Amino acid sequence: MAPSWSLSSALKGMFARKTIDDDTWSDLEDALISADFGPDITDSIVDELRASVAKYRTTDPADLQRMLRETLEERLARLDPTLHLSARPAVVLVVGVNGVGKTTTIGKFAKFLTNYGRTVVVGAADTFRAAAVEQLATWAERGGAAIVKPQAQGQDPASVAFQTVELAQREGIEIVLIDTAGRLQTKSGLMDELGKIRRVLEKQVEIAEVLLVLDATTGQNGLAQAEAFIEHAGVTGLVLTKLDGSAKGGFVLAVQEKTGIPIKLVGQGEGINDLTGFTPHVFVQGLVG
Ligand code: GDP
Numbered sequence: 001m002a003p004s005w006s007l008s009s010a011l012k013g014m015f016a017r018k019t020i021d022d023d024t025w026s027d028l029e030d031a032l033i034s035a036d037f038g039p040d041i042t043d044s045i046v047d048e049l050r051a052s053v054a055k056y057r058t059t060d061p062a063d064l065q066r067m068l069r070e071t072l073e074e075r076l077a078r079l080d081p082t083l084h085l086s087a088r089p090a091v092v093l094v095v096g097v098n099g100v101g102k103t104t105t106i107g108k109f110a111k112f113l114t115n116y117g118r119t120v121v122v123g124a125a126d127t128f129r130a131a132a133v134e135q136l137a138t139w140a141e142r143g144g145a146a147i148v149k150p151q152a153q154g155q156d157p158a159s160v161a162f163q164t165v166e167l168a169q170r171e172g173i174e175i176v177l178i179d180t181a182g183r184l185q186t187k188s189g190l191m192d193e194l195g196k197i198r199r200v201l202e203k204q205v206e207i208a209e210v211l212l213v214l215d216a217t218t219g220q221n222g223l224a225q226a227e228a229f230i231e232h233a234g235v236t237g238l239v240l241t242k243l244d245g246s247a248k249g250g251f252v253l254a255v256q257e258k259t260g261i262p263i264k265l266v267g268q269g270e271g272i273n274d275l276t277g278f279t280p281h282v283f284v285q286g287l288v289g
């Protein structure tokens with residue numbers, strides 16, 4: 001079955017036609033806009049494909065489909081999705097607005113890493129709510145990871161992060177995943193908190209990755225909320241969650257081009273195995289068919 005974010009149903013009319021005509025172009029434009037590519041990227045893709053169709057003098061919609069696939073793949077592959085996890089320990093800070101899927105992603109990511117034989121510890125640096133710590137503990141267990149919890153509710157998140165790395169160093173645990181708070185009501189407070197976590201960690205190790213988690217169902221609106229993280233948190237990669245419930249496949253390209261930050265992981269479900277690396281070729285197959 002085609003994924004929810006596939007363009008296939010929106011493009012059905014286009015491919016049902018025997019030739020490429022004005023309706024083809026308006027179907028294509030509508031499909032791209034409704035998939036949340038945004039007007040600028042939509043225009044540039046349509047212009048590029050019009051030029052290619054003219055250049056190769058084709059009237060076959062199947063050629064247009066192939067060209068669409070190629071241009072999307074080429075654009076998505078401009079940034080390198082490789083996770084840099086060779087340091088020991090490799091410390092990954094996971095940041096983002098409340099509810100986007102940070103804690104869930106950490107559990108899935110731990111599982112992804114332990115499947116490859118890596119050892120993992122997670123740090124519960126979202127210390128304000130006891131429930132947040134317990135939620136992370138559940139996911140850590142599913143993911144086969146150790147956990148460092150605050151000794152008391154509301155303990156300084158930076159000290160929990162510090163103790164997590166300390167444990168990893170002492171016990172030779174390879175990967176450290178730090179869960180953080182996402183309360184944006186006090187944006188400057190949160191950014192200060194993240195800044196302090198970073199400063200404290202950097203006394204111990206170089207931070208390997210700062211992953212910003214974004215909820216694909218909110219599309220480009222959600223990106224506006226995340227701007228503070230991009231400005232202040234030293235983000236090295238994006239994680240797109242909830243693609244399984246999203247019709248906004250185009251957000252994937254839009255978010256990379258808008259931020260200039262590569263997508264490194266993709267979440268497509270609430271199960272422990274529903275996280276994958278980001279492979280433009282595979283993604284475009286799902287998108288365009
Ligand atoms: P946090 O506040 O950023 O830590 O977000 P949580 O990890 O607590 O997740 C918030 C909600 O999103 C939970 O109900 C998760 O099950 C759900 N969620 C997270 N990732 C995905 C995903 O890839 N797909 C779906 N469908 N739901 C997800």
Ligand code: GDP
Nearest residue numbers: 156157158159160162163166196197199200203
């Ligand atoms: P401060 O809390 O404003 O004094 O900021 P610091 O940068 O000194 O430390 C931030 C937090 O990280 C503190 O609450 C400490 O618990 C923790 N921390 C920093 N350095 C160390 C250290 O050398 N050992 C331990 N155990 N914790 C540290």
Ligand code: MG
Nearest residue numbers: 102103126132
């Ligand atoms: Mg959380």
